[in-house]
Amino acid sequence: MVIDKYFIYYKQPRQYIYWGENYVDVYGMPGTEKKGMKKIKTFQSPSLTDISPEDFKSAVMELPRIDTGLILNSTPFIFNIFDFDKIPFQENLKKDLVEWRLKKVFPENLGEYEHQFPVMTRTRVLSILIKKNLKEKIETLFEENNIPLIGVANSTVESINSMSGMKKSCPDFFIEIDKSLTLLVFMEKGVPYYVRKFRAGQAEDLTAETIKTINFVKNSYAKIPRSCLIVADRSHTELDFQMVENQLANVQVGSLGVSDKEKILFTGK
C-alpha cells in the first residue's frame, strides 16, 4: 500500500541478530539507529532453517527481550530481477505482472512463498521469495521465547542498500560469502541487474564460479565488470581471500578488498 510505504514509519529494532549458516552475531547498544549498533555477542548455532526449538531456546536464552530485528543470510531466499518496459503504479497490476513473469522461471506454487518485489528503478523490480512456513517457524520461535521480532530482513538486500549508498565508489559487483554460501550481485550505478547464488567451500571453486559468471554477464548483458568487493565475516570464514583477489585480477577485475559484513550491514562502509 502506498500509505504504508511512504507515510507510516516503523520502529527501529533496539537489537539486531544476524543469523548466518553456523553462527549468530548480535548487535545492540550504544546506538539506537541501525548504523550505530555494535557487535555485543557472537555464538555458534545451526541455521534457522535447521534449528530445533530447544537449540533456539538455549541460543537466545541470554538475549534481552527487546524489540529485535533479524537479518537472515540468503540461504532460504530466492532472488530474481525482472526488467519491464513500464511498471504499473497500481499494486495489484504490478503484482500480476511480476508474478506472470516469475511463473515463467519459477514453476513452484507461489502460494507457499512470501513474495515481495521492491521496485528498484522505473523499469526494474527485485523479486524476493522465502517459504512461508520458514517465516512462520522463525516468528513462532521468537514469540515462544518472548523476543519481540519487529523486523525480518535479508543480508544481501541490506548489502545492496549499503552499496548503492556508496555512489561513485560502488563496485561493479560484490561477492557475499557466508561459510559455503556465495552470492554474486552485479550492479550498475548501485542498481543490481543480475544475482547468482551458489555454494563453494573452497577458494578455487568460488573463483571458478565467479569467473564463469563474469563471462556470462559479459555475454548476456554486454557489461564488463571491472571492480568487486568481497563481503564476508573473516572471523567466521576460512577462505583464502588473497587467492580469490589474485584470481580475479587475472580476469582484469580489481578487488576493492574484503569488507566485514558487520561494516557493510551496520555502517554502510
Added chain:
Amino acid sequence: MKIRYNIANNKKIDYLRFGGITLLLIVFSILFVWIGVNQLALSALDFQREKNELAGYKDKIEQINQREAEQNKAVDLIKAKWGGKRTFLNQLIDSRLYPYIGKLDKLESLLPAGVFVKRIQLSVRSGDTVNVTIGAVSAQKLLQAYKVFLAHDLVISNETEAQGVFQAVISLTLN
C-alpha cells in the same frame, strides 16, 4: 535507491514519528486554511473599501449633477429674462450689417438694356437671395436677362405679358 524489505508480521508503528508527521501535516493544513481565510477576509475588506469609495463617488456625481441642474436652471432664467432683448439686438446687428446698397448696385449692373426692375424685395432673413419682379420691352430682352441671371441661381416663379410689357417674378443670389 533504497530497497525497503521487512517481512516481519509484528512491525511496530513508530507512533512518535507518525504522530509528529501527522501533527506537522495538521499544522501545515491549518496554516494553509488560515492563510486562505485571511486572504479571503483581506480581499473582502478591500472589496468593501472599494465599494464604499464607489458609493462616495456616486454621491459626489449626484451632487455635481444637482449643482449643474441648478446652474442650468439659473442660466435658463437669465436666458428667459434676456432672450427677447438678445434676439432684437441680434436682428438689429444683422440689419445694420446687411449690404442693401451693394446688392442693389450689383442688380443694376447685371440688368441688360430694355429690362427694368418693377418690384424688389430684400430681406435680412433671406440672406443673399433677392426676390425681384422685372419687366422687359420684348420677350428677347427678357430672355437676355435670364441668360445673365443664370449665373446667379436664377429661379423663375411667374411670367406674364400685359400691354406689350413682358414681366417675370424671379429670385436671384447676389453676394
